[in-house]
Amino acid sequence: MPEKVTAPKILAMKAADKKIVCLTAYDAYFGRIADRSGVDLLLVGDSLGNVVLGHDTTVPVTMDDMIHHVRATRRGVERALLVADLPFGSYNESPAQAVKNSVALMQAGAEAVKMEGDYTDEIRAIVKAGIPVMGHVGMTPQSVNNFGGFKVQGKGEASAKVIAAAKSIAAAGAFAIVLELIPADLSKQITHDISIPTIGIGAGVHCDGQVQVLHDILGLADETFRHASRYVDGQNLFLQGMERYAADVRESRFPKPENSF
């Protein structure tokens, strides 16, 4: 059994100049497959709102949704660090609210939490409660209604705000930070300027690691995104399997004698 990945080990990978491989997972089976692939960190992302629950954004995702999927994923994952997203509205009222909901995710099986935005008092309180925190800046999907769509952030003068947020999140005690949909030059500068690992999604190659939504790299969605690459044409692969099964049932080729008792 390969060595368990912990938050301090993820942090140490930056100094050791080792790229950090991260993926999302939302259930036990895919969590197990992703864990066996040797990824370092698995995120039960609130992107489950899009790719599992069929919403257009992550805004409708609740703590109950997250807890349900963290419990399921926990059952499949042994080696990778399991991180859970704090969903929309679950941490921005007060540090006490942020700690309470982080504790609930940890008790469901997470080993760290992730939160979007520059909530440094909340990050400090969660870390003080014994819970490793990942930050997330740039295009933070829970704020899609403020941004007016899923758009690249931090261009031109707006870069200063993203740099300041990343620095304050690192200073507040986060062990890593996601940089989403920002120019590659900006993520290169942030990666140079802060001591914690940067994990990019649509943020170029200079980050200390990369994270992708599992369904995007497996080609399960109808849409394709510039920030993602399809490593398998999963939709056609599964479709063909289901079509073959349906044809076999209709032609009485399934079940075979070896499937029968």
Ligand code: KIV
């Ligand atoms: O919810 C999610 O999956 C995420 C990653 C894309 C970083 O936040």
